[in-house]
Amino acid sequence: MSLTSSITDETQVVTVNADRIDAALAIRFKDDMRTETEDGPSRVILDLSAVDFVDSSGLGAIVAAMKQLGSGRSLDLAGLSPTVEKVFRLTRMDSVFDLYPSLDDALAGIAD
Amino acid sequence: MTETPGHCDREGTHCRIAPDGVLLCDVQPTELGVRRAMQGLMGHLGGACDDDAWRARVEIAVTESLNNIVEHAFADGGMPMARRLIRIRCDTARDVIRIEIEDNGCPLPGGKLPAGLAADLDVPVEDLPEGGFGWVLIRSLANTICYCRTSGWNQLKMVFEEHPTAPNQ
Numbered sequence: 177m178s179l180t181s182s183i184t185d186e187t188q189v190v191t192v193n194a195d196r197i198d199a200a201l202a203i204r205f206k207d208d209m210r211t212e213t214e215d216g217p218s219r220v221i222l223d224l225s226a227v228d229f230v231d232s233s234g235l236g237a238i239v240a241a242m243k244q245l246g247s248g249r250s251l252d253l254a255g256l257s258p259t260v261e262k263v264f265r266l267t268r269m270d271s272v273f274d275l276y277p278s279l280d281d282a283l284a285g286i287a288d
Numbered sequence: 289m290t291e292t293p294g295h296c297d298r299e300g301t302h303c304r305i306a307p308d309g310v311l312l313c314d315v316q317p318t319e320l321g322v323r324r325a326m327q328g329l330m331g332h333l334g335g336a337c338d339d340d341a342w343r344a345r346v347e348i349a350v351t352e353s354l355n356n357i358v359e360h361a362f363a364d365g366g367m368p369m370a371r372r373l374i375r376i377r378c379d380t381a382r383d384v385i386r387i388e389i390e391d392n393g394c395p396l397p398g399g400k401l402p403a404g405l406a407a408d409l410d411v412p413v414e415d416l417p418e419g420g421f422g423w424v425l426i427r428s429l430a431n432t433i434c435y436c437r438t439s440g441w442n443q444l445k446m447v448f449e450e451h452p453t454a455p456n457q
Contacts, residue, residue, distance in 0.1 A: 199355050200319035231351045232425060236418035243414055259344040266428045267421045268409055 178205055181212045188216045189279065191223040197234030205234065209241035218249045221282045225255030230263050239269070250274070254282035303328035315354060315374035317362055317391075322354040329378060336380040342450050346385055349429040350376070352422040353389050353444055361393025361442060383450040388443065395437045401427075 178201060181190045190212050197205055213220055222238070224230075230238070242251040254276040256264065264270040276282035300316030301324040311332045315325040329350060333343050354374065362372050377388040396402065404423030409416065426433065430446040437443075 198323055200323050232421035235421055239416050239418050262344060266425055268406060272409055
């Protein structure tokens with residue numbers, strides 16, 4: 177499993193335990209996200225603090241993970257490294273997700 | 289050969305530094321081979337330049353280029369794995385990094401670089417794209433890109449200047 181998860185009040189925090197979400201991990205990440213978020217709170221925060229690098233396959237898997245949540249649930253992203261943030265910005269996916277500098281900011285609702 | 293940060297030799301992916309300082313990598317044509325080659329390349333660049341944003345541009349664009357080769361140029365499965373070849377050449381100067389990637393897979397569609405147009409994101413969530421980002425990133429991050437097909441080989445040349453003038457990098 178590439179992920180660990182905890183639920184507090186109305187929020188689920190899913191932490192990625194890998195330094196890269198690349199083409200070699202993307203399918204497993206998407207499957208693990210489905211398992212972790214099959215049901216649960218309406219707000220899910222994906223904590224990317226340990227992730228140094230996401231390629232387009234990883235980006236696609238994160239988009240897929242959001243779509244898997246279905247309507248009425250949201251996927252917010254926290255702790256993006258400068259490189260990961262660059263991938264989101266250049267593909268304009270930073271307009272699709274709510275991004276937070278850190279997990280604490282995400283939990284407090286302080287946007288990037 | 290002495291061990292350096294840029295030298296690795298693991299499971300089909302081999303990196304070495306030529307006497308002129310150029311890094312040469314033979315990449316195993318798999319997703320894990322790409323990951324290992326990028327570890328070798330970024331280890332080499334870590335010692336050659338200290339600008340994190342500059343290295344990040346190279347890391348993203350080269351990863352996407354190699355992913356494209358593994359996923360598309362060798363997609364038909366007709367060629368035995370042992371005959372599939374990907375080579376990287378990385379030449380660093382004071383304010384420019386030059387990358388050449390060669391592979392003996394299928395040519396790019398139409399024999400030219402894809403346009404790399406950004407997808408329309410003003411759509412319902414269920415219609416958001418999960419792919420097609422690779423050439424958008426490559427075109428955004430490299431200062432110049434050149435593709436040619438010669439004698440059954442694809443050759444992609446990318447130049448990364450330390451101080452880009454384009455606004456989105």
